[in-house]
Amino acid sequence: MKNIDILVAGAGIGGLTTALCLAAKGFRVTVVEQSDRITEIGAGIQISPNGNRVLHDLGLKRELEAVAFLPLQSERRDWKTGEVLAGGPLGETVIERYGFPYYHIHRADLIRVLGEAVARSPLIELQTGVRAEGFTQDADGVRLALQGNRMLEAGTLIGADGIRSVVRDGLFEAEAPTFTGNIAWRSLIPAERLPPGMVRPAATAWWGPGRHFVHYYVRGGQFVNCVAVVEKDGWEIESWTERGDLAELRADFAGWHDDIGTLIATMDPDACFKWALFDRPPMPRWGKGRVTLLGDACHPTLPFMAQGAVMAIEDAAVVAGCLSGIAEPARAFAHYEALRRERTAAIQSGSRRNARLFHMHGAAAEDRNREAAAQHRQTLEWLYTYDALTAHQAPTTEGSRQ
Numbered sequence: 001m002k003n004i005d006i007l008v009a010g011a012g013i014g015g016l017t018t019a020l021c022l023a024a025k026g027f028r029v030t031v032v033e034q035s036d037r038i039t040e041i042g043a044g045i046q047i048s049p050n051g052n053r054v055l056h057d058l059g060l061k062r063e064l065e066a067v068a069f070l071p072l073q074s075e076r077r078d079w080k081t082g083e084v085l086a087g088g089p090l091g092e093t094v095i096e097r098y099g100f101p102y103y104h105i106h107r108a109d110l111i112r113v114l115g116e117a118v119a120r121s122p123l124i125e126l127q128t129g130v131r132a133e134g135f136t137q138d139a140d141g142v143r144l145a146l147q148g149n150r151m152l153e154a155g156t157l158i159g160a161d162g163i164r165s166v167v168r169d170g171l172f173e174a175e176a177p178t179f180t181g182n183i184a185w186r187s188l189i190p191a192e193r194l195p196p197g198m199v200r201p202a203a204t205a206w207w208g209p210g211r212h213f214v215h216y217y218v219r220g221g222q223f224v225n226c227v228a229v230v231e232k233d234g235w236e237i238e239s240w241t242e243r244g245d246l247a248e249l250r251a252d253f254a255g256w257h258d259d260i261g262t263l264i265a266t267m268d269p270d271a272c273f274k275w276a277l278f279d280r281p282p283m284p285r286w287g288k289g290r291v292t293l294l295g296d297a298c299h300p301t302l303p304f305m306a307q308g309a310v311m312a313i314e315d316a317a318v319v320a321g322c323l324s325g326i327a328e329p330a331r332a333f334a335h336y337e338a339l340r341r342e343r344t345a346a347i348q349s350g351s352r353r354n355a356r357l358f359h360m361h362g363a364a365a366e367d368r369n370r371e372a373a374a375q376h377r378q379t380l381e382w383l384y385t386y387d388a389l390t391a392h393q394a395p396t397t398e399g400s401r402q
Helices: 013-024 049-057 061-067 091-098 107-120 166-171 246-252 258-266 308-325 329-358 363-384
Strands: 006-009 029-033 044-047 073-078 084-089 103-106 124-128 132-138 141-146 150-154 156-159 178-190 202-208 211-218 223-231 273-279 291-293
Touching (some): 006 141, 013 029, 013 049, 013 107, 013 308, 029 150, 044 049, 044 223, 049 091, 049 308, 049 363, 061 103, 061 107, 091 363, 103 107, 103 211, 103 223, 107 124, 166 291, 178 329, 202 329, 308 329
Parallel strands (some): 006 156, 029 124, 073 202, 156 291
Antiparallel strands (some): 044 103, 141 150, 178 273, 211 223
């Protein structure tokens, strides 16, 4: 299999990481991306030890440390009083326990690090400004149709092309993602504009009735990344570049702790964005034959466990391991799916559950607060101890499915 070219559709975090993991196994990879250049809008994301295990194995530790922020702890706070309801140490404690750090990083910085690594690899070809329109496959390979009557041929195809995946629609009956009833706001605030010490070096989430607010440092502490989620109907625009009205955000969090009011008051009105949150239910199957899916294309995940990007990074390592260890593509992809579906489905359902958990009020919120610390510790163990680099070695009952 090592001399068979692999096509990857999509050059986001999942697609670029997949190309790097495959190249590390000796595969020749072509990545196609509809955007003219590899850039990434958006704001901060959190990469936990289970994801950094893969990124460090790719030799990216030094580049990541240069652009990331290492939080010292995680916190869950009460929306009104600021009381810490749950949390725990990060920083060196996480490295000692799990072997790898917890990073806060701007999406654009991570994409740049991955893109530069792709450019250095002689086994990876990146084609930008190339829109995939469909594919066909047979016993000999896959043909990916591109805009402008172009065609690419390869041994296999991996669709890492997001929640509205063209590859997914070619594999299965088209199904529109579902609006979750939540909208999200995001903004980056220069740290120098905020009162000294107001934002601690932590991953902080404020829980409140019908909404929550998350903030943490990115770019080595130069900026504070803010994400606010509100239960709201009647607005279902999914674009990450849609500007929001800061007055609406201020009204959504009226009466919250003074720290939240200060953060909102410091935001740039011209750089405050909102988007509707969509997802899909877990898929019973991710691929057919020589074609499979990865990341948001098969398990789009709400941002309430900070694991969406990390699941795509894990996928990348597992699919590369499976293709390296199993010569027949259909069997390799079946093994990959069997290894990954249960974990990613649990992350999807856990993220939906957290959407309800974070937004509780009254007696239900009081019960949640009493149990939050113990549940938080159990979740971290399950998440962070996963080793995507060796997962492909595990047996499954589905590895021989064609």
